[in-house]
Amino acid sequence: MSARVDRTPTLSPLTRRRLVHGGLIAVAALYVGALVLAPLIGIAWAAISAGWATWRETLTAPDTLHAYLLTAIITVITVIVTTVFGVIVAIVLTRDHFPGKSAVSALVNLPFAVSPVIVGLMAVLLFGLGGWFQPWFSAHGIQILFALPSMILVTLFICLPFTIREVAPVLQELGTQEEEAAKTLGGSAFQTFRRVTLPNIRWALLYGIALSAARSIGEIGAVLVVSGSTTGQTETAPIYILRQFDQSHDAEAYIVALTLAFASIVLLAGIEFFKHRSETRRSR
Amino acid sequence: MLPTVAVVQRGFASGLGSLRDAFAQPGARNALILTLAVAALTALINVVMGTTIAYVLVRYRFPGRAALSTLVDIPFAIPTLVTGVMLVALYGPSSPIGGWLSSHGVHIVYQRAGILLALLFVTLPLVVRTVQPVLLELDLAEEEAARVLGATRWTTFRRVVLPAIRPGITAGGLLTFARSLGEFGSVVVVSGNILNHTLTAPVFISQLIGGFKTEDAAAFATLLFALSFVIVLITERLTRRSVTP
Numbered sequence: 001m002s003a004r005v006d007r008t009p010t011l012s013p014l015t016r017r018r019l020v021h022g023g024l025i026a027v028a029a030l031y032v033g034a035l036v037l038a039p040l041i042g043i044a045w046a047a048i049s050a051g052w053a054t055w056r057e058t059l060t061a062p063d064t065l066h067a068y069l070l071t072a073i074i075t076v077i078t079v080i081v082t083t084v085f086g087v088i089v090a091i092v093l094t095r096d097h098f099p100g101k102s103a104v105s106a107l108v109n110l111p112f113a114v115s116p117v118i119v120g121l122m123a124v125l126l127f128g129l130g131g132w133f134q135p136w137f138s139a140h141g142i143q144i145l146f147a148l149p150s151m152i153l154v155t156l157f158i159c160l161p162f163t164i165r166e167v168a169p170v171l172q173e174l175g176t177q178e179e180e181a182a183k184t185l186g187g188s189a190f191q192t193f194r195r196v197t198l199p200n201i202r203w204a205l206l207y208g209i210a211l212s213a214a215r216s217i218g219e220i221g222a223v224l225v226v227s228g229s230t231t232g233q234t235e236t237a238p239i240y241i242l243r244q245f246d247q248s249h250d251a252e253a254y255i256v257a258l259t260l261a262f263a264s265i266v267l268l269a270g271i272e273f274f275k276h277r278s279e280t281r282r283s284r
Numbered sequence: 285m286l287p288t289v290a291v292v293q294r295g296f297a298s299g300l301g302s303l304r305d306a307f308a309q310p311g312a313r314n315a316l317i318l319t320l321a322v323a324a325l326t327a328l329i330n331v332v333m334g335t336t337i338a339y340v341l342v343r344y345r346f347p348g349r350a351a352l353s354t355l356v357d358i359p360f361a362i363p364t365l366v367t368g369v370m371l372v373a374l375y376g377p378s379s380p381i382g383g384w385l386s387s388h389g390v391h392i393v394y395q396r397a398g399i400l401l402a403l404l405f406v407t408l409p410l411v412v413r414t415v416q417p418v419l420l421e422l423d424l425a426e427e428e429a430a431r432v433l434g435a436t437r438w439t440t441f442r443r444v445v446l447p448a449i450r451p452g453i454t455a456g457g458l459l460t461f462a463r464s465l466g467e468f469g470s471v472v473v474v475s476g477n478i479l480n481h482t483l484t485a486p487v488f489i490s491q492l493i494g495g496f497k498t499e500d501a502a503a504f505a506t507l508l509f510a511l512s513f514v515i516v517l518i519t520e521r522l523t524r525r526s527v528t529p
Binding site: 117128 | 333336337339340341344346348352354355356357358359360361362363364365366367369370371372373374375378379381401404405408437459462463465466467468469472473485486487489490493498501502505508509512513515516517520
């Protein structure tokens, strides 16, 4: 302590200020660099060093293609449904008043914090043997568990909050003035939504869509539990990576992991772009 | 969608009775303790580092600031399983860095340190992105007033800035904790899932389901579920209060 007191007068305030600045920036940059950037470089290096032949073999194998296709199907359906329902729920939450609204608002945020494994378990309890809905569906010959429907269902559940969380605050801030003006001028409810509400929430909505797409591409915990992960049937891209990894086929796992990471980073560029647009719009 | 939640909650209620059975499963207690401890540690580190990063991003202008901001958002986009694979690729026994570290007695992959790294990666944006907006809105005049009145920079931060951003920090920390409790994708790859050593609660639950012990899984999940639910309710309160002080 005394040493520090002795030394401080020799440094000018400006130098000290620069030291604190530089030090804090260095700490932040080194931490983020070591935590995020280093693993990214690590996987890129590991995947590229696998060699061209392994790349071609992996990316043309039927199992790989099927895994990509399945992930794409789930993601497209998830994006469509969460967009439509997300906007509806966000409008209801911000525009209507009803008893238990805050409880519903908490429920909306729940999938954000609950373990995806538990979400999968919920589906197993509902549709599995002895589950609530199992008798009806099996009587009608519809396979839910260990099949595509349950995989879509759990992904939807997990991705629904993203759109709502992005759109609801913007709706809240907008207020109802513009919408009321449109209605007074004779606009129908749908016209008002399409011409007034939608343009206002556009960027926030796109940001929410990008987040939910990124999440559904990578979802594993819930999907793994409900899918039964049959290779070539219910194996999504993340499950494929996990299986290759468990079988010590590291190169294949690295390659597919890198492609997913790449797709996600392209999505992230979109996210940043939409967020920027959304923020400049809000501050205007 | 929402009725599903209500129905499922009742489904869990029937599983509550077998909670004792679930804890009789080998490794159950240790899995829960490990998960709670490593989640708490993650939240603690995140609170300190997340606040620092948010402060640097908001208050300082330096080359590479935009790149730093983008890097902070990357964990939101990257699939969690890929996060785990990336950590193994970097620190695993077959990589140069992993080999060098293990020859010096440092083991990360298939150890608890790996779980911590994975959780820190996945939850990095949470504190930064809850503290950042509050810092942005904070009036610089208050800080300048404190400085003019003779307060040191540290005192200014502690007495002026910190009280304003505290709700944001707490909310971010709690979200980190909740997210860490449930994290599966990154942990399942990096931890090696060794019973009584690196097996976390979510992985344990998935193993129970895989072994058709659905009842035990439901009982164990109820515990985690209740914890997460309480945490979400608290964060809702906190963020609402910080919006309307």
